[in-house]
Amino acid sequence: MTDLERILPLWSELKAAGVEYVLATIIAVEGSSYRRPGACMLLAQDGRRAGTVSGGCLEAEVARRAWWLTASGPAVQRYSTAEDDGERPFGSGCGGVVWLLLERASTADLLLGAFQQSFERRASLALATIVEGAQVGRRAFAPAMPEQTDGVSNNAEDALQQCAERALAINTSSDETILLDGTEARVWTDFRRARPGLWIYGAGDDAKPQVSLAKELGWYVGLSDSRAQLVTRARFPLADELHVLQLSDMPASPSTEYSPALNNLRSQDAVVVMSHSFEQDSRVLASLLAGPMPLAYIGVLGTQRRTRELLAEAARLLSIAADPITGRLPTAERWLAELHAPTGLDLGADSPETIALSVVAEIQKCFTKASALPLREVRAAALVS
Numbered sequence: 001m002t003d004l005e006r007i008l009p010l011w012s013e014l015k016a017a018g019v020e021y022v023l024a025t026i027i028a029v030e031g032s033s034y035r036r037p038g039a040c041m042l043l044a045q046d047g048r049r050a051g052t053v054s055g056g057c058l059e060a061e062v063a064r065r066a067w068w069l070t071a072s073g074p075a076v077q078r079y080s081t082a083e084d085d086g087e088r089p090f091g092s093g094c095g096g097v098v099w100l101l102l103e104r105a106s107t108a109d110l111l112l113g114a115f116q117q118s119f120e121r122r123a124s125l126a127l128a129t130i131v132e133g134a135q136v137g138r139r140a141f142a143p144a145m146p147e148q149t150d151g152v153s154n155n156a157e158d159a160l161q162q163c164a165e166r167a168l169a170i171n172t173s174s175d176e177t178i179l180l181d182g183t184e185a186r187v188w189t190d191f192r193r194a195r196p197g198l199w200i201y202g203a204g205d206d207a208k209p210q211v212s213l214a215k216e217l218g219w220y221v222g223l224s225d226s227r228a229q230l231v232t233r234a235r236f237p238l239a240d241e242l243h244v245l246q247l248s249d250m251p252a253s254p255s256t257e258y259s260p261a262l263n264n265l266r267s268q269d270a271v272v273v274m275s276h277s278f279e280q281d282s283r284v285l286a287s288l289l290a291g292p293m294p295l296a297y298i299g300v301l302g303t304q305r306r307t308r309e310l311l312a313e314a315a316r317l318l319s320i321a322a323d324p325i326t327g328r329l330p331t332a333e334r335w336l337a338e339l340h341a342p343t344g345l346d347l348g349a350d351s352p353e354t355i356a357l358s359v360v361a362e363i364q365k366c367f368t369k370a371s372a373l374p375l376r377e378v379r380a381a382a383l384v385s
Helices: 005-017 059-069 105-121 159-170 205-217 278-287 306-319 330-336 352-368 375-384
Strands: 023-030 040-044 049-051 075-080 096-102 127-133 140-142 173-181 183-192 197-201 221-227 241-244 272-273 297-300
Touching: 005 040, 005 049, 005 105, 023 059, 023 278, 040 059, 040 075, 059 075, 059 096, 096 105, 096 127, 096 272, 105 127, 127 159, 140 159, 159 173, 159 183, 173 272, 197 278, 205 278, 205 352, 272 278, 278 297, 278 306, 297 352, 306 330
Parallel strands: 197 221, 197 272, 221 241, 272 297
Antiparallel strands: 023 040, 023 096, 040 049, 075 096, 127 140, 127 183, 173 183
């Protein structure tokens, strides 16, 4: 479960009760920090809190000072987690500095509402927030929010709105200074990627740990299988969607749309094909590979030899003929190069749980475009460069 999945229910409860709160958001870090810009923590007046802004060394101090710091409006506050501060007020710390934007419901309500909408719709969101000067807390959203309230810009000609629109267009966060209403303003622009989904085609027992791990990461999870007795809420209580596949409908024709059980897929999603049924896996692959858009990840459980056979059958289902001279299927070879087959990282996995870990780890690597190298090697390479 992600911070947002903890914050939004508490926010909804406080909002319904008309109770004040403080939202703390990291807007910048210097040196070592457990959390990165964009991490949030919600503080209720009764002491409850959701989310984190550190590894545990800052939360109590932020909560202690947040209320009086925001008495007259949003405020940006510097917090150090370094041991050389002398007083060591926040525990041993990470040795870095974080800047937090602290704000109450008057400005944070619309922000949290935007978070909720983007989370539920699985859509990207960008926001540009003034973090220095007299207008701290004023922000703009992209896509623009329909609500118009004080301190919110939705004017397409507004420089603040342009910052948000630009971040959404280039999928990048930034920190910059702009000219707004005739004066310079420091703006932190936060781009938040759409919530990814994991779609598992195969409802065997080995799918259960994959569902659990994906939900822990905050992903949207769908699960499908042609065996109706396996696709049940009792077996998969955490899944967001369950579908019984009708294999006779797969692959769809024409290929401008997915088969009905695949039509909720989005470009940011991952798919793992793992039913252990040759017919089902080949039909799912045919539907995916002939679909209308590329996906972030398609993995196939099993040996590469089996995957080649699945792809040959998928080509047959799609009426793709072999080369008359070589007898090869060039399309199937190209598909194989695009797939993650076998799916997963080499972690020495030999159980459903460890296999699930290796698969989810590789998907996370693809989502973030990270190296998956040991961090000590990454840090060492950074020091050398």
